[in-house]
Structure formats: structure tokens, C-alpha cells
Amino acid sequence: MQPEDRLDIERLGGFAGMGGPGARIRSTGSLPGHALSADERQHLAALFGGAQPATGHPGAADGFRYRLTLHPAGGAAPRVVELPEAAVPERVRDSVHDELI
């Protein structure tokens, strides 16, 4: 991931089932690549490159998931990954806002 890229974020699931087909809460955010540290960009680049995040406990339930869409500068096709909350950098999680629709 490069500083010129853009990252769109959608928070899903949780006790409230955010992002479901009829859900009345929209939970989204967006960050320019330069708003992230080099370490965070490198971490995300690895995930967009196919690295598998550690899975949580098999019995865990109601945790958030995050759908991240990477829009590369220069117009290349966007890439999408869906991750458990624990794999998402704090700055990315904090960029998401919940709103009623």
C-alpha cells in the first residue's frame, strides 16, 4: 500500500449485525494512505497480498469484521479483503463512524 492510495472501510457484524441486508446502521470510514504509518501500510499491504490473519477462538461470537477496499492511485482495480477486528490497525478502526440510515 502506498501513501497515494485510498482505503475505504466498512464495519460489519457485531451484536447489532451491522452491514446486514436490512440493517439501519451504516458503519463506514475512509483514509488516505498518507494518514497511515509506514508500518500500518506494510501490514495492510501484506493482508491485501493474501497473508492470512490469525483466526480468533473458534467459539468466539459477535465480534466485528472489517471490509477494507484498497483504491490504488493510478486507477488500478480496487482490492477487497475482509478481516477480523483484531487484524485491523487501531487508526483504521477509529476512522469508522456509525450512523443511522
Add this chain to the structure above:
Amino acid sequence: MRMICTCHIVPKDVLERLAGDKKLSAELRQAARASARLSDGIRLLRDQAGALTQLAHEAGAHLVQLAATPLVTVYDCKNTQTLPGTPVPGAKTSKDATAKRTFAETTLVAQFYKTVFGRNSIDDAGMTMMSSIHFGKGYNNAMWNGSQMVYGDGDGQLFVDFTKGDDVVGHELTHGVTQHSLQLAYSGDAGGLNESLSDCFGSMFRQWSAKQDVNAADWLIGADIMGPAAKAKGYKALRNMAKPDDKAALAPQPTLYSQITPGMDPHYSSGPPNLAFCTACKTLGGNSWEKIGQVWYAALTTSGAHPNMTMPQFAARTRQLAAQKYAAQPAVASAVDAGWKKVGL
């Protein structure tokens, strides 16, 4: 970069790449190397914990009871996402209303499971019931992380403190019970069943606490955690078990099994089994936990580990159990049958 909980969350290959990245400081590379080693250990520990749960379940009975009554503990995350946080001493009488409430409601859920179903805590062996409160900043969620409950304070607009919902506390604890019994997966039919069982037992706990019969019950999930902004728009709860497609629910759901498709979030696909349970309870009348609740509990705890159980299989199991347990009261099996027929099963 700060990740929540523990270092094992960062994929090991990423840590190894960081450890070998000469552009990073020696200190950072050393930290990444150490984390990669820890990651292996934690992964092994988690695998072994899962295997132990499976083994204990397959053994059929716990050889040793940890305690006759489970210890209830509360930890304060102090608005961080570091688990478990710091212990809250004397949570029962804490000046922190959230801590006091969490202790009281968790203790009551333990009593509910013991009194109504004869179950000793989450694992039926006296497991300590551990909760972490004030998780994150304005965090709009509550969850079961595989070993404990975690509660956010809500943002004060869409949601208030998640511990204010007794059904929320019952819901999260029931995920633990499911983990120690049916061991349902968290996707597909099994995921929807997993969520539904938590809603069913969360609602039953709410009704039992308030001494409400099936007609007095509101059958809502999350009614007490709705924030002022949500209420101002007319939303009264997250889900309505009696009317899953209720427009006044923040997360309306399908009402028929045929509407469920692969890949659906389990909080969405739980609609039909929620409606089946509610319909069965209303058809029979009385208190939900006395007969239909007993059938659902038996299906949850006497079917063995069945991670990929489908909704038709669960429906068949409850029909079978209702007929067996209440052979002299055919109205129970008829009510269960009516519940599942209502959702197309």
C-alpha cells in the same frame, strides 16, 4: 502501530517479514522476531484449548467441578481495547454502576441456568464467569471472545452501555454455553442457529427475571440499549423475535428459512429460528422456560458436538425431544411443530 489485545493478532508471516526488514530499526525488528515466536506459542495454546473443550465434551461428563457456584469476576478496560483490563475489586458493591450491574446480571444468569436448567455455569463445571467492561471508546458492541464476555459503553447516541440489556448479558453468556455444548460454527445455518440460541436464552432470561409469561414478554432483543438518536427515529430494539422483519428493528431479519442464502451474517439468518422459538412458546402459552425452553436446552446440550448442524436438523431434533420429554403432553410437540412450520421447516 498498536494492535488490540495481543501480538498474536498480527499474521506470523507479516511479523517475520518485519523482522527481516533492514529499513526498520534494530529494536523494531527484534520486537517483531519475538512476537513471531510468541505467535507460534499462542496459536498452539489456542489449538490445545479448542481440543481440550472438544475432548471434555466427548468424555460426556466433567470429572471435576471447579466450583459448586461459579465465581463472577469483572475487569475494567478503562476505555482501552486491552483485555482483560484491571480487576474491579468488590464489583458487587462497586461505585461504578456498570461494574455493579455486570456483576449482578452475570450472577443472575448463573442462577437462571442453575435453577431452570440445572447447569453449573458456562461449561457445566463451575467455570469462572469473567466480564470486561468499558471496552474501547464509545464502543458499540458486546461480544463473547471464546473465554469471556466483553462490553462496550456505546456511543451514547445509537447505543448506551451494553450492560444495561439483561438480554444482552444472557445472549453473550449463552455463546459460551453453545461453545461448550453443540460447538456451532459461526457461518451458514450453524451460525444463524448459534445467534438464535443466544437470542432465545437471552430473551428467556429476561422473561424469567421479570416473571413474565409468553404474552407479557416483549420478545425484543436490545430494547434497553437503544440510544436517544435511535429512539428518536422510532427504533425500539435491534431485533424482534416475534416479528423478525419489524420495521422498528434496527436490524430486521428474514422470517422464512427459504430466505436464507449462503454467506449471510448470522445475526440476519437467526430470524427464522427466532420466530420458530417464539411461535412455539406462544402456541403453548405459559412461561417460555418451563417447557419449550427445556426442549431447546436439551437440543443444545444433548446432541453432542455438531459444529455444522443445519436448521432443518435442529428443527428435527427439537421435534424429537419434545415428543420424548413430553410424551404425556402432546401439546408441547404440537407447539414445536407449529413453530417450525411457521418458518417453512
